[in-house]
Amino acid sequence: MLMVIAIFTILIIYDFQKFIRKKEQARVFVINIFIMAASMTVSFLLAAGRRPYSPSQWVEALLNMIGVLK
Amino acid sequence: MEKERISSIQMFLLLSGFLFGSTVILAPTTGAKNDAWLAIIIGGVGGIFLMWVYASIALLNPSKNLVDILQEKLGKVIGNIIGIMYAWYFIHLASLVLRDFGEFICTVTFPDTPMVVVIGVFAIVLLYAVNSGVEVLGRVSEVLMIIVPIVISIISISLINVHDLTAFLPVLENGMAPVLGAAFSFIAFPFGETVAFLMLFQHINKKEKLSKVVIVSAILSILIGIFVFFRDISVLGGDLMARSTFIPHITAMFIPGINVEPLIDLNLSIGGGIKIVVCIYAAAKALSQIAGISDYRKLTLAISTFCVVLSIWEYNNILELFNWAEKIWPLYSIPFQIVIPILLLLLSLRKKKVKKL
Numbered sequence: 001m002l003m004v005i006a007i008f009t010i011l012i013i014y015d016f017q018k019f020i021r022k023k024e025q026a027r028v029f030v031i032n033i034f035i036m037a038a039s040m041t042v043s044f045l046l047a048a049g050r051r052p053y054s055p056s057q058w059v060e061a062l063l064n065m066i067g068v069l070k
Numbered sequence: 071m072e073k074e075r076i077s078s079i080q081m082f083l084l085l086s087g088f089l090f091g092s093t094v095i096l097a098p099t100t101g102a103k104n105d106a107w108l109a110i111i112i113g114g115v116g117g118i119f120l121m122w123v124y125a126s127i128a129l130l131n132p133s134k135n136l137v138d139i140l141q142e143k144l145g146k147v148i149g150n151i152i153g154i155m156y157a158w159y160f161i162h163l164a165s166l167v168l169r170d171f172g173e174f175i176c177t178v179t180f181p182d183t184p185m186v187v188v189i190g191v192f193a194i195v196l197l198y199a200v201n202s203g204v205e206v207l208g209r210v211s212e213v214l215m216i217i218v219p220i221v222i223s224i225i226s227i228s229l230i231n232v233h234d235l236t237a238f239l240p241v242l243e244n245g246m247a248p249v250l251g252a253a254f255s256f257i258a259f260p261f262g263e264t265v266a267f268l269m270l271f272q273h274i275n276k277k278e279k280l281s282k283v284v285i286v287s288a289i290l291s292i293l294i295g296i297f298v299f300f301r302d303i304s305v306l307g308g309d310l311m312a313r314s315t316f317i318p319h320i321t322a323m324f325i326p327g328i329n330v331e332p333l334i335d336l337n338l339s340i341g342g343g344i345k346i347v348v349c350i351y352a353a354a355k356a357l358s359q360i361a362g363i364s365d366y367r368k369l370t371l372a373i374s375t376f377c378v379v380l381s382i383w384e385y386n387n388i389l390e391l392f393n394w395a396e397k398i399w400p401l402y403s404i405p406f407q408i409v410i411p412i413l414l415l416l417l418s419l420r421k422k423k424v425k426k427l
Contacts, residue, residue, distance in 0.1 A: 015371050027361050028368050035372035039379040046383060054384045055162065056394050059402050068401055 004043045012036055078279040080208030082287050083215040085267065087344035089260045089291035090218060092170040094338045095316045097299070098259045101396065102252035104238050104308045107299050109252035114292035116253065117261025118285055123411050124264060125284040128271035130418035136268035136352075137359045143417040150360050152410060157356040159406045160266050161373060164349035165380035166395065168193065171342045172381065173388045178319055179335055189378050192343070197374045199347045200354065201367050204273045207347060214340045221333045222294065225318070226301050228325040233304035256295075258400035261288065262407030263345075269352035315388065350374055 015036075019028055045052050063069045076084075099106040099113065131139045136156060141149035172189040180188060199207060242249070264284075274280055302321045303311050314320045322330045354366040354373050363369065385391040 011371065011375055019368070024368065025363065028363055031357065031361055031363075031369060032372045035369075035376050039372075039376045042379050042383050046379075051383070051386075055380070056384045056398070060394070060398055063398060063401055069398070 001044065001047050004040070004047050008036065008040045008043070074204045074273050075275040076204055076208035076273050078274060078276050078283050080212055081270075081274045081280075082283045083211040084208060084270070084344060084348065085264065085284065085287035086290055087211055087215050087218070087341050088264060088267070088348055089287060090294070090337075090341035091260055091263075091345035092167050092338070092342050093260055093295065094318060094334065094341050095174045096170060096392075096395065097302075097317050098255045098396070099252040099295075099299070100312065100317070101255065102249045103244065103312050104240070104303065105242055105244070105249045106252060106303075107238065107296050108241075109249045109256055110292060110295045110299060112249065113253035113256025113261070114288065114295070116257040117292070118288045120257060120261050120407065120411075121264055121284045121288050122281065123415050124268055125271070125281045127411060127415050127418055128268060129277060129280055130415070130422060132277055133272055135270075135272050135355065135359075136265075137356050139268070139414055139418070143414055143421075153356050153360050156265075156406060157353045157360070159403075160349045160353035160356070161377055161380065163263060163266070164346045164353065165377045165384060166391075166399070167342050167345050167349070168377055168381040169384060169391055171338060171346075173391060174316060174319075174338060175335065177388070178316065178331060186378070186382055189381055192339075193346075193374050193378045196343055196346050196350065197370060199343070200350050200370050200374070204270065204351070207344075207351075211344060215344075218337055218340055219294075221337045222298065224333060225322050225325070225330055226297070228328075228330065229301065229305050229321065232324050232326070233301075234307065235304055237303045237307050238300065255396060255400050258403045258407060259395065260291070260345075262403055265407050265411060266348050266352040268411075269355050270348065315392075346377075350377065 015032060016029075019032070042052065060069065097106065099109040102109040127139065128134075131142070134142070137149070137153045140153050140156075143149070144152065168189050171192060172185040175188045176183060176185045199210065271280060274283070298318065302317050305321045305324050306314065306317070310320070311317055319331065319334055322334055350370060350373055351366070354369045357373070358364075358366040358369055385394065
């Protein structure tokens with residue numbers, strides 16, 4: 001868990017200090033924060049041993065629901 | 071628009087590397103067993119047609135990439151929604167190839183290293199490549215892609231004494247159905263995945279050579295596929311080949327006296343690396359364009375991080391990965407690889423006809 005926090009802190013500081021220095025548009029921050037938050041949440045859950053349903057499983061369930069997969 | 075330009079040779083090598091990609095370790099036609107060569111030929115013909123569709127879309131819409139074309143043909147709102155879906159598809163594909171790489175390296179080369187470390191380190195190198203831009207990517211492919219046929223030749227020549235040339239017989243022992251199923255898988259993986267190149271085709275300097283480049287790289291990929299199949303089956307035999315996880319790795323183990331495993335790692339790093347870089351570039355470029363961000367590099371770190379997390383998140387184990395890649399990926403890919411591109415081609419042709427009138 002600590003490792004996940006450390007890695008994401010380094011990545012976020014590395015990226016965001018550049019954005020702040022260059023006075024980037026708000027949308028750059030919003031998209032980056034969204035993707036990083038999603039990555040961090042999934043990483044925490046995986047580190048805690050609570051693997052959430054993955055997109056592959058969603059796709060499989062969707063294909064099952066529409067009857068493409070048997 | 072960026073003024074980055076790559077030559078037709080560089081585009082050819084990028085496409086060949088992309089097609090070679092994870093087929094170094096995964097054979098999409100294994101379902102056809104001894105008749106995989108037939109599946110490669112049938113699927114290859116379909117793949118050439120699909121890649122010709124992508125090239126035609128790019129030629130009918132010069133200086134435009136996939137997102138520009140979607141916005142122009144389907145309107146801003148629908149175009150942007152489908153553009154986001156494509157960005158997701160490219161991220162998903164990149165994570166799938168990252169996982170292939172991680173599984174192979176952690177199973178064969180570094181069994182004691184955690185997979186997240188292997189994938190993370192590889193992703194850092196690839197992030198540097200994506201941020202360097204298309205021109206650098208083209209030049210790197212010129213340097214690296216020459217290694218791929220050399221490695222295949224070294225392995226094949228080393229096995230010249232160990233083979234049974236009748237191992238692929240009898241032909242069509244299980245009928246045509248498995249062959250057609252495997253051929254469809256072969257169209258989706260790897261040929262259909264070159265839809266990501268619709269984000270790159272605008273950078274080729276001689277547009278008139280695009281169709282030729284695309285078709286020649288597809289034919290080369292088919293020929294390499296057939297050659298590697300006959301090499302593997304003549305060394306392993308149909309039964310062992312059907313039961314093997316990483317076929318080229320097992321084949322290489324039959325070389326007497328030496329261990330050439332690192333050469334397969336090298337080929338996977340080159341082919342898989344090109345494929346992941348193209349996918350991350352396509353996803354970052356599509357998202358930045360839709361969001362109105364001037365430079366795709368502002369999103370590459372976040373996207374690469376997400377790809378690494380997604381590659382670990384997606385599958386519990388290698389069997390789940392193989393099952394998904396073989397059975398679900400081709401169906402999931404149909405809208406992205408076939409339906410939307412054909413719709414775009416028809417809309418582009420209609421516009422051209424209206425202009426002529």
